[in-house]
Amino acid sequence: MNARDSFAGRAATPVPQGLIDGPFHQRLAALNHARAWYDWAGYAAPSVLDTVEFEYFALRNAASLFDISPMRKFRVAGPQAEAMLNRMVTRDVARLAPGRVAYVLWCDEEGMVIDDGTLFRFGPDDFRLCCQEPMFGWLEDAAWGFDCAVTDETDALAALALQGPTSHAILKAAGLDLGDLRPFAHREVAPGLAISRTGFTGDLGYEFWGAWDAALPLWDRLWEAGRAHGLRAVGYEAVNIARIEAGFLTAGVDFQPVHAAERLHRGRTPRELGLERLVDFGKGHFNGRRALLAAEKRGPRSRLLRLDVEGHKPAQGALIYHGRRREVGHVTSGTWSPTAKRNIALAEVRAPWGTTKSGDLWAEIYTCEEGVWERRMVRARPQRAAFYRPARARATPPADF
């Protein structure tokens, strides 16, 4: 059944006001001592359950559970599903084998990124795309003329991220030995329950995909298995620190999904986001290709940089200067990294300072301590690699901690 068929029936029911419960809400609510919820696609999602610091360290030192069910999930299936997706995303989907997951981007006809997400391939004709932004309409439009069907699984599929160095030990304790599952691989471990070795933390970790109404037993199974392995439920604030350390982007924060941007020129090309490796010009036509080729000739207007910022005051929201005087960009995400012990930031910096002349960059950080505002101009040094990239994330089979 596709989402449109059921729409007429739903129209008569009044829609709920405010935030609604996700599939794991009962468990999360019992653990949410901080009573801090935020709006993730209309769901009440925990920003902190207890203490950001301890949640973060559970993630980086032991293991963490984080509900990712509000992600948008779309099934794309049919004889021409591959062709349709290949025309939509910038990577070559033909090279994605069944059982594998790819990080993908898709652009509008001007080459501006609409969203990023993970693309799962189940079989020759069967895919799932997971992303932040509502995408059903765009996928349906993109599927026009292709022999494939798009199904919105967002509210049918619960998803849970188990991340951290003891996550594989927890899988084993839960009776799920996936020691041979490589990074970016996925597998159906029971009817209706799939596990992928993916995540948003840059660490060893897995994501679980199962039926919405089977969510609580899944949570309980992992929770029990995690008892002796330091498992802790975490909120988004902890995950956000980890994803900045890993250098991962958040839509609406580090870039503006072009469909949601009301102001002109807010869209960015993959290269401007530092993601040009995800664009395959050789694979044939895809949406935005012509515009991106032209953009390659012109060169990027800006670049999203990873910055190592002096001092320890987080640079969130700081403006970036060249030579302390010329304003050339701004920090999109900034945090103190408790693991790398560095003050780290992602920042959009205009060309040429973000591209060819990226020396002599400074961040202007404002702090307010006990009622006194201070302005600090500190060095910001571009860094190529992720701030934290542990080898354990790539080891197969993974270690126990």
Add this chain to the structure above:
Amino acid sequence: MSEHGRYDAIVAGAGHNGLTAACYLQKAGLRTLVVEKNDWIGGAAVSRSLTPGWTYSNCSYVCSLLRREIVRDLDLPRFGLQVIPYEGGGSFTRDGRHFGYYADPAQLRRELRRHSPRDADAYQRYSRTILRQCRFIRPFLLRPAPDPLSARPRDLGELAFLLKRAHGLGSRELGETIRFWTASIGDFLDEHFESDLVKAHLAGSGIIGTGLGVYSPGTAYVLLHHYMGDVDGAIGAWGFARGGMGAISNALAAAFEEAGGTIRTGAGVEEILVDDGKVTGLALSDGAEFRAPIVASNMDVKRTILRHTPRAALPEDYLRAVERFKIRGSSAKLNIALDGMPEFPAAPPGASFLRGDLHCSESLRELERAYDDWKRGRWSDEPYFDMLIPSQIDPTMAPPGKHMMTVFIQYAPYELEAEGLRAAGNWTPERRQAMAETVLDKIEVACPDIRRRIHHMEIRSPKELEDEVGLTEGNIFQGELTFDQLLFNRPVPGYARYDTPVKGLYIVGSSAHPGGGVMAAPGANAAREILHRIGRAGNMPDLAA
């Protein structure tokens, strides 16, 4: 067969300060050798496995003071160092009461109110006073100590820095500061709190590692010393090094070796070689000899000077000052492999504070009596202990479901009294075991099933600490942290710049400013001083900025 070689600098002892100094010397371009008497490195920041499946932080066991400037500059996380904060702590009483020092501020306030509504309010003022003192002292940690007795321009600069900061406090606050630095923790706590249990819980940091009682002047500073660190900017917070405290030394060693340095284990210093008032190298216990114009000793000042430096090379007044340097051992330790999590029947179910530091001392009077025992040469009948189970947080220390417990014990004398005689040799295996039993009896106040949980136990008296790590009398700070031997008086007056009367011989361990606690500051400060003296100051990063 004996080995010879020539280096630009040799560091004697692969403790965390020696390795820190070695990193900075090597990175400044000096070919540096580190020699270590044990077959392993780390000194008192060490992780060893003594029973399969378990790892102990055998000596030091928690981390907070390690200077983040050094961690960042040497990029220690890249070499595997991860410091994980722990949550709160708690104290238990014989009659089944408890005090939970919760990490959650709202919960802590409610808990304090349960003991005394006045104390709940007092806690805010108490914390403010301590944090103010921390704010004052922290900038001095990565600088040489200001020396009012010196007229050298560099010393005058440091003195000006001190005076400027002191002046900034205003006379009232300066008075408070001086009072705080010289007061006893007992008096300070009595001023603020009324609950005996709350006071006992907070007093521990004032006596850890120190041959003083809670009512001895100077113990308030010892508490401050334990508060002035941080974990990720949270001042006063403490954490575990993932993999045990050896992770700190191992990361430093890896950074040193990546920079091209050499570490040689298995033979310690026999003699520091001196010729015409200048150091020329080291003779090791295995017959090897290495030459260098700079020797940086990570050993404490007493061991360095009195045991390994030719007496003829040293002026008499310096020798006497070193001889009277107080370095009394006062602490012992149990490291326990547990075959399961012990029960804490008095704690609320699932209490988060069990992941922090736990104690069974009920009042300041009890703590003072524990000190009286030590003065008489005995281990305390009712010892104070600082007990943690890091394996609740750190998955690397014990198999899943099993645990590792570290129990720091105060007080235990170095020279134990037995049959009317006080001697370190009185620490026989039987007496060590008897001390452990005394401690276990007291741990039973909190966890009655502790004895049934023990899979393996390491017992360390001050004597073992001296024999194995090399700390004179087993003093964990390489010299007590009392005002008479802090700042420009540390280790001895006139030699606060990490130097000695022997040209080229330096003291780089915790005997030097700013003292012990796994800070790495003495090592880094000493390296800066050494490089300055050989005209290479420009090769040292400015960590104090």
